[in-house]
Amino acid sequence: MTQTGKQSGARIWKILLGFGFCYLFFGFMLLPCLNTLTSIFTVKNAAGQTDPTAVIRFFLAGNMKNYVFNSLKLAVCLVITVNVVGTSLVLLTEYFDIKGAKILRLGYMTTLIYSGVALVTGYMFLYDHDGILTNLLVRAFPGMNPNWFSGFKAVLFTMTFACTSNHMLFLRNAIRGIDYNTVEAARNMGANPFVVLWKVVLPTLLPTLFSLTVMTLITGLCAMSAPTIIGYDAINPEIVRLAGSTAADEAFPQARAALLSVILATFTIILLSVLTHYERKGHYLSVSKTKAKLVKQKINNPVVNVLVHIYAYVLFVIYATPVILIIVFSFQNYGAIKMKTLDPTSWTLINYFGKYDFEYKTPRGKIKQTSEAVTGLFSNARAVGGIKVSLLLSVAAAALACLIVVIACTYIFKHKKSGTILESALLFPWLLPTILICYSYRIFFNSNDVWYVFGKNLYLGKNVRILVILAYTVVKLPFALRMIKASFYTIDPELEDAAKNLGSGTIRTFLRVKLPIILPSVLAVFALVFNELFSEYDMSATFHGTEATTYAMVIKAMTQTDQRAYYNLNAAGRQCASTVFIMIVSGLILYLVYGVGSRDLSERLAAKEKRRKRRELKKRV
Amino acid sequence: MIRLDGIVVKFGDFTALHDINVQVNDGEFFTFLGPSGCGKTTTLRTITGFIEPAAGTVVADGKDITRVPIEDRNIGIVFQSYALFPTMTVYDNIAFGLKVKHLKKAEIQRRVKEIAAKVELSDEQLGKAVGQLSGGQQQRVAIARALVLEPSIICMDEPLSNLDAKLRVQLRNELKKMQKDFGITTIYVTHDQEEALTLSDRIAVFNNGCIEQIGTPNEIYNFSKTEFVCNFIGDINKIEIELAAKLAQADPSVSPENHNFIRLERIHVNTEPAGRQIVAEGVVTSREYYGLYIKYTVDVGSQSVKVIEKNDGIRIYEEGQKVNVVIDPADVMAYPPAAEGEAAS
Numbered sequence: 001m002t003q004t005g006k007q008s009g010a011r012i013w014k015i016l017l018g019f020g021f022c023y024l025f026f027g028f029m030l031l032p033c034l035n036t037l038t039s040i041f042t043v044k045n046a047a048g049q050t051d052p053t054a055v056i057r058f059f060l061a062g063n064m065k066n067y068v069f070n071s072l073k074l075a076v077c078l079v080i081t082v083n084v085v086g087t088s089l090v091l092l093t094e095y096f097d098i099k100g101a102k103i104l105r106l107g108y109m110t111t112l113i114y115s116g117v118a119l120v121t122g123y124m125f126l127y128d129h130d131g132i133l134t135n136l137l138v139r140a141f142p143g144m145n146p147n148w149f150s151g152f153k154a155v156l157f158t159m160t161f162a163c164t165s166n167h168m169l170f171l172r173n174a175i176r177g178i179d180y181n182t183v184e185a186a187r188n189m190g191a192n193p194f195v196v197l198w199k200v201v202l203p204t205l206l207p208t209l210f211s212l213t214v215m216t217l218i219t220g221l222c223a224m225s226a227p228t229i230i231g232y233d234a235i236n237p238e239i240v241r242l243a244g245s246t247a248a249d250e251a252f253p254q255a256r257a258a259l260l261s262v263i264l265a266t267f268t269i270i271l272l273s274v275l276t277h278y279e280r281k282g283h284y285l286s287v288s289k290t291k292a293k294l295v296k297q298k299i300n301n302p303v304v305n306v307l308v309h310i311y312a313y314v315l316f317v318i319y320a321t322p323v324i325l326i327i328v329f330s331f332q333n334y335g336a337i338k339m340k341t342l343d344p345t346s347w348t349l350i351n352y353f354g355k356y357d358f359e360y361k362t363p364r365g366k367i368k369q370t371s372e373a374v375t376g377l378f379s380n381a382r383a384v385g386g387i388k389v390s391l392l393l394s395v396a397a398a399a400l401a402c403l404i405v406v407i408a409c410t411y412i413f414k415h416k417k418s419g420t421i422l423e424s425a426l427l428f429p430w431l432l433p434t435i436l437i438c439y440s441y442r443i444f445f446n447s448n449d450v451w452y453v454f455g456k457n458l459y460l461g462k463n464v465r466i467l468v469i470l471a472y473t474v475v476k477l478p479f480a481l482r483m484i485k486a487s488f489y490t491i492d493p494e495l496e497d498a499a500k501n502l503g504s505g506t507i508r509t510f511l512r513v514k515l516p517i518i519l520p521s522v523l524a525v526f527a528l529v530f531n532e533l534f535s536e537y538d539m540s541a542t543f544h545g546t547e548a549t550t551y552a553m554v555i556k557a558m559t560q561t562d563q564r565a566y567y568n569l570n571a572a573g574r575q576c577a578s579t580v581f582i583m584i585v586s587g588l589i590l591y592l593v594y595g596v597g598s599r600d601l602s603e604r605l606a607a608k609e610k611r612r613k614r615r616e617l618k619k620r621v
Numbered sequence: 622m623i624r625l626d627g628i629v630v631k632f633g634d635f636t637a638l639h640d641i642n643v644q645v646n647d648g649e650f651f652t653f654l655g656p657s658g659c660g661k662t663t664t665l666r667t668i669t670g671f672i673e674p675a676a677g678t679v680v681a682d683g684k685d686i687t688r689v690p691i692e693d694r695n696i697g698i699v700f701q702s703y704a705l706f707p708t709m710t711v712y713d714n715i716a717f718g719l720k721v722k723h724l725k726k727a728e729i730q731r732r733v734k735e736i737a738a739k740v741e742l743s744d745e746q747l748g749k750a751v752g753q754l755s756g757g758q759q760q761r762v763a764i765a766r767a768l769v770l771e772p773s774i775i776c777m778d779e780p781l782s783n784l785d786a787k788l789r790v791q792l793r794n795e796l797k798k799m800q801k802d803f804g805i806t807t808i809y810v811t812h813d814q815e816e817a818l819t820l821s822d823r824i825a826v827f828n829n830g831c832i833e834q835i836g837t838p839n840e841i842y843n844f845s846k847t848e849f850v851c852n853f854i855g856d857i858n859k860i861e862i863e864l865a866a867k868l869a870q871a872d873p874s875v876s877p878e879n880h881n882f883i884r885l886e887r888i889h890v891n892t893e894p895a896g897r898q899i900v901a902e903g904v905v906t907s908r909e910y911y912g913l914y915i916k917y918t919v920d921v922g923s924q925s926v927k928v929i930e931k932n933d934g935i936r937i938y939e940e941g942q943k944v945n946v947v948i949d950p951a952d953v954m955a956y957p958p959a960a961e962g963e964a965a966s
Binding site: 499512 | 669671692696697698700702703704706707708710711717718721722748750751753766767770908940961
């Protein structure tokens with residue numbers, strides 16, 4: 001191809017890409033959200049006239065304020081509890097010399113492999129009015145209220161322990177990055193371990209803690225699965241409820257949902273602006289030329305040492321018990337699960353595989369049969385359907401997000417000015433709460449008037465799957481961009497020059513030189529996004545589409561279907577099996593990402609060589 | 622042979638190269654030398670085609686290649702970082718360009734093995750990941766990758782700058798040997814004057830986007846045309862007016878109005894003056910011991926002068942010791958003050 005031919009080809013590609021990204025940004029980020037915003041001010045009163053302030057007046061006069069207040073209360077309390085627990089976890093496993101720290105760490109990290117609906121239902125299994133632990137506690141303390149695990153405190157308790165994953169990832173890294181020489185210097189000047197912790201270690205962790213605080217605030221404000229399942233009047237569940245409501249039931253539900261979404265978005269934008277401003281300042285950069293690895297600090301005072309050990313193991317029990325009990329009970333029959341008592345004689349795989357009918361005698365003495373009253377997770381049509389839908393939606397969305405971001409990053413790194421605009425556009429969804437995006441999609445695309453999707457109603461029938469995939473993709477774009485862009489920085493610009501010099505064209509250079517370098521990161525992002533989406537509840541619940549009933553929605557439904565006698569008898573058991581399945585999938589993904597996926601070429605070649613030698617040895621034998 | 626005629630390169634309003642004219646002959650080891658930001662890499666990238674000049678032409682073997690795409694120039698490059706593809710084995714790195722040209726597998730294999738043998742890379746090393754090789758081996762892979770396409774010219778952009786001092790010296794020698802063996806025209810970019818002097822047949826000294834001097838290492842070192850070249854190459858003493866006046870008394874060709882310089886090794890300590898040589902009495906204020914030689918700083922009253930003396934193990938002077946410094950006016954390198962302004966502009 002001639003130079004001019006190449007240039008015009010590149011120009012066509014650039015125009016096509018520009019068109020694609022504009023379509024994505026305006027069509028699936030800006031317009032639906034703007035529609036939500038304007039819907040607040042375009043409600044019609046009983047006389048059919050537009051009343052721009054009706055919703056706001058309704059908000060100020062009615063009980064809608066309570067949802068905002070409740071969410072704020074939850075968010076603020078969560079910041080305190082999550083930071084206290086999360087920081088404790090990191091200090092107990094990384095800073096203080098605690099016996100059995102490795103096992104403790106394993107327990108504390110369980111939230112990495114199960115979260116959201118799976119975790120909340122797990123906690124319900126333990127702490128609900130007939131939960132295992134509640135039963136034990138009521139037996140020990142007969143005066144105790146069996147319904148203690150409800151409302152605000154139950155949500156706060158659950159979310160406190162569910163939201164420490166970020167501490168275990170980021171604060172742990174921050175504390176491991178501390179130069180031990182600074183600790184030694186402080187000790188040398190007479191400071192005891194707690195003074196060192198307070199005056200030297202914690203100040204260096206402040207930037208990380210600040211970021212975690214903001215993220216926790218946002219998580220608290222946007223809480224969905226815990227308030228929905230446990231029962232707490234927070235913003236998100238109310239938005240979902242209103243979105244599904246009609247004007248016949250209550251006054252302008254959609255516009256009220258929109259207002260709540262916008263309030264949530266405002267909080268998010270303010271918080272993220274504060275975070276960005278703080279991050280830009282940059283703090284506490286290590287000035288060490290040679291960093292020394294942190295050595296765990298012994299607690300010299302025996303009483304304090306014992307107390308800290310007790311605290312560490314109590315936390316371990318809180319983290320590990322749901323996991324262990326759910327695994328154990330997933331192998332128990334429905335009777336044992338119903339009674340929430342471990343029965344050593346009733347081990348079964350029925351919660352996973354197989355099905356059978358249930359025969360029972362009616363009060364009139366008739367023998368009746370409920371077909372398929374007991375079904376395993378992988379034999380239950382609904383559960384399998386949910387898994388299939390979640391698998392399809394998550395894989396498609398994760399792949400799409402990665403593809404968009406890889407193409408975008410290639411452009412961003414070549415075109416500084418227009419690249420910055422593109423980057424900002426892709427980060428835009430970060431400013432909006434997930435619920436606002438999903439809610440906006442549900443309302444905006446539930447129409448035949450959206451010309452740029454060819455007048456198709458995307459909320460109708462199986463089309464909703466496309467809508468969910470788009471929502472999943474858009475929501476995950478900022479995360480994918482941040483991670484994949486970082487990997488692009490690792491590409492030495494001279495590699496591209498070298499490939500060009502050796503005669504390679506743009507596409508070949510990308511596929512053979514650049515892509516293999518960023519591929520581990522892209523795969524890691526794909527896996528992590530898939531992992532989150534596979535058991536995702538908040539977004540699919542907002543869409544509430546029959547054709548997009550995700551796995552998490554099926555699991556959530558399992559907490560309710562046990563009510564009808566002799567039907568769906570082992571729903572709770574299947575729920576346990578579902579949680580175990582999610583843990584296995586998540587664990588596997590994390591292993592693939594951080595274990596196998598992080599190997600470089602030399603490690604892969606070494607593994608290949610090892611396999612070859614093993615094969616040769618086998619042949620000889 | 623490659624020739625640059627009136628090359629001008631601009632980045633927006635900034636002119637990075639001003640009228641560069643240089644010719645590199647066949648089989649020559651030619652070095653672009655200069656401080657950071659002087660335009661040497663820009664010139665190299667103009668030759669290789671990564672930068673299109675605003676004016677001027679690049680002529681290779683009589684053909685104007687100024688607008689020829691990078692891949693069609695038949696110029697090999699060894700990058701500063703070597704730019705070896707980390708996700709490929711050594712073999713795949715070397716074979717990359719051959720695969721792009723859609724050569725047959727057997728032919729690719731033959732040529733890779735051939736070049737690998739020439740740069741002394743074993744079969745075992747060919748199967749390794751590039752990350753598993755040492756710095757020296759990586760350099761050989763980078764050279765092999767560039768040479769396997771049989772380029773007419775090979776360009777090297779500071780290929781030794783990321784290595785430690787000892788390895789740098791070792792690889793410098795290997796590089797020179799390889800260039801001689803292949804007989805290929807080589808353009809080498811460096812800011813290290815020692816590297817340039819030891820490796821090159823000829824050197825072009827760059828400053829502020831211009832070439833200050835082109836010449837053999839000896840011409841550049843001993844007959845620096847400009848004050849910049851004289852200062853940039855090697856360590857040097859600036860002779861202040863008082864000492865210059867003393868030298869002018871001995872030899873009227875030395876003018877105190879000029880900017881006068883003298884190399885450290887041209888000054889001697891406690892030797893008998895001969896001819897027009899002058900003697901300045903001084904005191905040793907510091908001594909730096911380098912093993913092969915010793916560097917003294919001697920205060921001669923009006924100024925301090927640095928002197929290098931061979932370490933013979935006998936004549937070693939202590940700090941505070943009185944010595945005689947002997948200077949030959951013929952060794953003075955003089956530049957009229959106006960030249961400084963010209964160079965700076």
